[in-house]
C-alpha cells in the first residue's frame with residue numbers, strides 16, 4: 285500500500301507541519317509557527333523539542349508507535365516528504381495532512397514509505413524469489429516482509445523527529461501535557477470516595493449494633509459498601525503508580541537536561557563527583573517525593589475527617605485542641621528530622637565527590653602516592669557520615685514510635701472524665717473512641733508520609749540546581765532563514781571578513797585577572813592563522829571564545845557580521861568548529877565512526893563514512909583503521925579500543941574537519957605527533973579547512 289502525496293508534507297513546509305502537528309497533539313496552543321524555519325528551530329520557537337529519530341527496519345513498527353507525536357521523513361532519500369504522526373498503534377496511525385485534516389492510515393503503509401529505498405534495492409530480488417513459490421497472497425506478504433527484514437533488518441534510517449514539550453518548559457505544563465495532573469486528580473477523588481465509603485460502612489454497622497438489631501438488610505448494605513470500596517481502592521493504587529511513573533520520568537528527563545545546560549566552568553567549580561552525587565539523589569527524590577506525597581495527602585484527608593469525628597465525641601472541642609497541640613509537637617520533631625537529614629545528605633554528597641575524585645585520580649595515585657597515604661581521612665569521613673545517619677535514625681524512630689502511641693494514650697485520657705462520670709451515651713463514647721483510633725491511624729500514615737517527604741526534601745535540595753538549570757534560557761535561534769540549512773557554509777562578507785574580533789576581554793572570575801584584554805583580530809575566508817604565545821598567555825581561552833564555548837566579557841565578536849546571540853548558540857557552533865586542547869576533549873564510548881561524525885550527523889548519510897575514512901587516511905590513521913578489527917565501526921573510548929595520544933589528537937582533528945564549518949580551530953592538535961605525521965596532518969588541515977586557526981607553542 286502506498287501513501288498518497290496529499291497525506292504528506294513537502295520538505296519546504298516542514299516548519300508548518302511541525303506547528304500544525306504541535307497543535308493537533310495538544311503540545312502547543314498555536315499553529316502559527318514560522319514557516320521558513322526548519323523543524324528544530326520551529327520547535328524551539330514553540331517551546332518544544334524535536335529529537336532526531338533513528339530507526340532500524342527490524343524495529344520500525346514498535347519505534348514509530350512509541351515515537352508519536354512525530355514528524356516522519358518518508359520517501360526516497362533524494363526527494364523526502366514528511367508525515368505528521370499524531371498517534372499510532374501497531375495497526376493504524378493518525379496523521380495530520382497538509383490541508384490540516386486528521387486522517388487514519390495503516391502502519392504498514394507508513395513503514396513502507398519510511399524504507400522505500402531498501403524496498404527499491406531489495407524488493408525486486410525478493411519478489412523474484414517468491415514468484416517461484418506458490419503461496420497465498422497473505423502468506424506471500426508475510427514471507428516478503430520476513431525476507432526483507434533478513435536483508436535490511438539492521439539498516440538504520442534517519443526517520444525524522446519525535447516532538448515533545450521541551451524539558452525546560454514549566455514543570456506544571458509538562459505534568460499537564462503528560463496527563464499526570466489528570467491522573468492525580470482522579471486518584472485524589474477515588475481516595476476521597478473510598479474514605480467516605482469506609483466511614484459510611486462502619487457507621488452502618490455501628491448504628492445497627494448499637495441499636496441492638498443486626499438484621500440482614502444492614503449486614504448486606506455493609507458488605508456492599510465494603511465490596512464497592514475494593515475496586516475503588518485498586519483504581520486509586522493504579523492511578524497512584526501511573527502518576528508516580530509519569531512524574532518520575534519527567535523529573536529525570538528534566539534533571540538530566542539541566543545537567544547539559546550547565547556551563548562547563550560551573551561543572552568544574554562544583555566538581556564532577558558532587559554532580560554525580562546530585563544526580564544519584566534523583567532516584568531518592570522521585571521515589572520518596574511521590575510516595576511521601578501520596579501518603580501525606582491521604583493522611584491529611586484522614587486528619588480532616590478525624591477532627592470532625594473527634595468534635596462529635598464526648599470530649600468535643602477539648603479533644604480537638606489536644607489533637608492539634610499533638611500535631612504541633614509532631615511538627616517540631618519533623619523540623620528536627622529535616623535539619624539532621626539535610627546534614628546527612630550533605631555528608632553523603634561530599635563522600636561521593638571524594639570517591640569519584642579518588643577514582644579519577646586512581647592511576648596517578650598508584651603511580652605516585654605512597655600506598656600508606658591512599659586511605660588517609662577515609663575513616664574519619666565514614667565515622668562522621670555514620671554519626672549523621674545515627675541521628676537521623678534516632679529521630680525517625682522517635683517520630684514513628686512516639687507520635688501514634690502517645691496520641692492513643694492522650695486521646696483516651698481525654699475521654700477519661702466522660703467514662704468515669706458516665707455522662708456520655710454509649711453512642712457518643714463509640715464515636716469518641718472511634719475518633720481517637722482514626723486519629724492514631726492518620727498519625728501513623730502521616731509519620732510515614734512525612735518521613736519520606738523529609739528525605740525527598742533533602743534530595744530536592746541537592747537536585748534543585750540541576751532542575752532549575754533546565755529552565756535557563758538560551759540565545760534564541762536566528763530568524764534568518766540561512767540558519768536552517770545545516771550544511772551550507774556561509775560565504776564571506778563583501779569585505780572578506782568571516783570572523784571579526786574587536787576589543788574583546790575575558791576573565792574567568794568576576795574580579796579576577798583578565799585572561800584576555802583588548803583582543804582585536806580579523807579572519808578572512810581562506811586565511812590560515814597561527815596563534816602563538818607563552819604558556820598561560822590566553823591562547824586556548826581565545827580559541828574557546830571564537831568557538832562559542834565561552835562568552836566575552838566585553839568587546840565584539842562577529843561571524844559574517846552577526847554576533848552569537850543573533851546566530852543562536854547552535855548555529856554559531858555549526859559554523860565554527862573547534863578541536864579543543866587534549867585534556868578538554870573526549871573520546872566517547874562508541875564506534876570510531878560515531879566519534880568522527882558526531883559533530884556532523886548520526887547516523888551517517890550519503891558519503892559521510894567515505895569522507896570520514898578519507899580524512900582519517902590523510903591524517904595518517906589508515907594503519908590504525910587496518911589494525912582495528914571493526915575498522916571504522918570499532919568501539920573506542922574508556923571501555924573500547926584504547927587509542928594512543930597521537931591517534932586521539934588526530935581523531936579530534938578529523939571530528940572538527942568533518943563538521944563542514946567555515947572556520948576550524950585546532951588547539952595544540954599537532955603537539956603529540958612525530959614530524960612525519962605532523963606534516964601529513966597539517967597538509968590535511970590546510971586542504972580541508974576553509975579558514976583555519978592553529979593554536980601552538982612557538
Ligand SMILES: Nc1ncnc2c1ncn2[C@@H]1O[C@H](COP(=O)(O)OP(=O)(O)OP(=O)(O)O)[C@@H](O)[C@H]1O
Pocket residue numbers: 549552792793799817818819820821822823824825826
Ligand atoms: N577555568 C579557569 N578558571 C580560572 N582560570 C583559568 C581557567 N582556565 C584557564 N585559566 C587561566 O587563564 C589563563 C589563560 O589560560 P589558557 O589556557 O588560555 O592559556 P594558554 O595560552 O592556552 O596556555 P597553554 O599554552 O599552557 O595551554 C591562565 O593563567 C590560566 O591559569
